[in-house]
Amino acid sequence: MIFLARMDVTFPAHLTAAQIADFQVEEKEYSGSLQRSGKMAGIWRIVGEYANHSIFDVESNDELHQILSGFPMYPYMKIKVTPLAKHPNSIS
Numbered sequence: 836m837i838f839l840a841r842m843d844v845t846f847p848a849h850l851t852a853a854q855i856a857d858f859q860v861e862e863k864e865y866s867g868s869l870q871r872s873g874k875m876a877g878i879w880r881i882v883g884e885y886a887n888h889s890i891f892d893v894e895s896n897d898e899l900h901q902i903l904s905g906f907p908m909y910p911y912m913k914i915k916v917t918p919l920a921k922h923p924n925s926i927s
C-alpha cells in the first residue's frame with residue numbers, strides 16, 4: 836500500500852534551540868532507517884515551509900500509523916495522509 840504523507844512541523848516556543856537540534860538529529864536517524872528499509876520510499880522538502888511530502892510503502896494502515904507515531908517529532912507534527920492507487924495511465 837502506497838501513501839503520500841504531508842508533515843508540517845511546528846515546535847512550541849518553550850523548546851530551546853538545543854532541544855530542537857536534538858530532535859532533528861533523532862528524526863534524521865529514524866527517517867534514514869525507514870528509508871534504508873524501503874518503508875519510506877522518499878522524502879521531499881516543501882519549498883519555503885518547515886514541511887515535507889513523503890511516500891510510504893507499507894502493509895497496512897496500522898503499520899503506517901505505527902511508523903508515523905514513532906517519529907521523534909510526532910508530537911510537533913500535523914500529518915495529512917493520502918492513500919494512493921495505481922493510475923491507469925501509469926507505465927511502471
Ligand SMILES: O=C(O)CC1=CCC(=O)O1
Pocket residue numbers: 842844862863866878885886887906908
Ligand atoms: O520535515 C522535517 O524536517 C521533519 C521530518 C519528518 C520526517 C523527516 O525525515 O523529517
